[in-house]
Amino acid sequence: RSIVRSYYIRKIVTDNAALSESQIKDWIIEHKLSIHATGRYVLWVIKLDDVAISQHVQDDRRLLHFAIANIMQEMLADKFDCEAVEMKNEQLVAIISSRESSELELSSIREKLANVQQVFSRMYKVSFSAAISNEVSRYSALTGEYNLCLQYLRYTLIFGKESIIESTMIQANMDNHFEASLPHELEKKLVESIKSQQTDLFEKTLDKIFHYIASLNYDYMSYMALQVFILMKNVIKEINDNRIVPLAIRLADTNQQIMNSQSLDSMRDILIDVYREINENKKSPEQERNEILIETIRDIIEQNYADINLNIQVIGDILRLSPEYIGKLFKRQQGIAIAEYINDVRLRQAVLYLEQGNYTINELIEKIGFGNRSNFFRLFKNKYGTTPKEYRTKKSIMS
Numbered sequence: 001r002s003i004v005r006s007y008y009i010r011k012i013v014t015d016n017a018a019l020s021e022s023q024i025k026d027w028i029i030e031h032k033l034s035i036h037a038t039g040r041y042v043l044w045v046i047k048l049d050d051v052a053i054s055q056h057v058q059d060d061r062r063l064l065h066f067a068i069a070n071i072m073q074e075m076l077a078d079k080f081d082c083e084a085v086e087m088k089n090e091q092l093v094a095i096i097s098s099r100e101s102s103e104l105e106l107s108s109i110r111e112k113l114a115n116v117q118q119v120f121s122r123m124y125k126v127s128f129s130a131a132i133s134n135e136v137s138r139y140s141a142l143t144g145e146y147n148l149c150l151q152y153l154r155y156t157l158i159f160g161k162e163s164i165i166e167s168t169m170i171q172a173n174m175d176n177h178f179e180a181s182l183p184h185e186l187e188k189k190l191v192e193s194i195k196s197q198q199t200d201l202f203e204k205t206l207d208k209i210f211h212y213i214a215s216l217n218y219d220y221m222s223y224m225a226l227q228v229f230i231l232m233k234n235v236i237k238e239i240n241d242n243r244i245v246p247l248a249i250r251l252a253d254t255n256q257q258i259m260n261s262q263s264l265d266s267m268r269d270i271l272i273d274v275y276r277e278i279n280e281n282k283k284s285p286e287q288e289r290n291e292i293l294i295e296t297i298r299d300i301i302e303q304n305y306a307d308i309n310l311n312i313q314v315i316g317d318i319l320r321l322s323p324e325y326i327g328k329l330f331k332r333q334q335g336i337a338i339a340e341y342i343n344d345v346r347l348r349q350a351v352l353y354l355e356q357g358n359y360t361i362n363e364l365i366e367k368i369g370f371g372n373r374s375n376f377f378r379l380f381k382n383k384y385g386t387t388p389k390e391y392r393t394k395k396s397i398m399s
Contacts, residue, residue: 005031009085012139013043013093013146024139034073034083036097040104041142043133044072044094044113045149048126049161049262064126065092071116079108091153093146104135113164127162129153134167154218160263173217180220182227183212190228194235197279203272210268225258225267232274239278249277293319294333297326298341305345306369312338346370347383354392361388 008027011019012035028035035041048064069084072094076082084094098104113130121127131152133145152165155173159165186209193202206228213224236249254274261267297315304310315338316323330338346368353364362373370376380388 005033006085009033009083009093009095010087013085013095013142014087015143019139021139034081035095036081036099039081039097039099040135040137041139042096042104042106042109042135043142043145043149044096044130045133045146045153046092046094046128046130047090047153047156048128049156061090062086064124067124068092068116068120068128069094071119075112075116075119080104089150091150095142106132106135110164110166117162117164121162129156129159129161129163129165131165151218156262157218157221157264158214160265173215176215176217180216180224182209182224182231186212187231190231191235194232194275194278195239199275199279202275206268206271210264214264221264222259222261222267225261225264225271226255228271229254229258229274232271232278236278249274290329290333293321293326294330297330297338301338301342301345305342305349306367308369308371310342310369343379344383347380350376350380350388351384351391354388355395364388 008031012024012027025037027033028037046065046068048061065084065086069092072084073082076096079099081097081099082094084092086092096104096109110132113132117128117130131149133142133149136142136145148167151174152167152170155165155170156163158170158173186205189201189205190209192198193205209228210225213221216224233251236251251274254270257270258267261270296319300315300318301310307314312323312327316326319326327338330336330341334341336344349368350364353359353367357364359367365373365376377387380391384391386394
């Protein structure tokens, strides 16, 4: 009986163009539907907010729809008839009808829907959004209103979770069929703010852009948010083209994150995060130059540690910089003097030769650039707590 009732309610909502008024009235009487035969009608189209419902399987969704329908019918029972049915698109539709031929009080209808939202959210810790149709006086108008409500619900992208959307709220958006493009002035300011790292300007400009996006037809909203992201990617590419060390920004899944967003606010937050990552990675020219210089000094030492004459003076000559300058810079950045770092690289290489080669200690000392045998023994024991010979013997026994 429940399945048959649901079938006829769906037909009234989605396919009444092929039905006569008398047919629909006969169905209402025959199946005892809670729809007033001569009243005026409003549709509620309800969808569970996807973020909240993602962990529920299909059976749980049906139970939650059943709960919403029960709460609605109880809260409307004093003044209205209400019949609800789950649609094939995983939404719940309610036909609200007055028991008199007088007009429905739409403000009262909206207030009751908000109360249903609150009760349901409090009881089940799940939220839903809804669209309210215009009031109609004939069954034949319900299908058109249902199709409009489906369009209204798409604008939860603007209003977010637990929104109640009426035609007056988004009529301007729906009427806006002009091809969307990002205003040139806003595009220019956004690029400027990223390059100059002006956070306030960036956020204010992004707010204006999303205010503009919120005025568009739904079909253009996600597209425009992606356009902003592509603009930011192009700025990052331009910055990297002029840098020796490129910015390492992780953007691989950002497109998908934007497309999967449930609201414009969440899209904006994603783009804010991209901007913050740019700033965190974007160092001043002096920082960048110092990092490159330190890395160059390390490379020179790694490649020339076997040279017995390698020292801070030689490195300074290679770089055409004062030994005092590079010495202070290296110590400040690395926490160790260049001479200590040279010895550290040589000792690490000595360990490799002890573990993998059959060199004598004298041969090993020569290969790693130590000119003083006693100095090598002293430094090796300070670092590893043992002599080179004992180290080799221990490693040989262990292997």
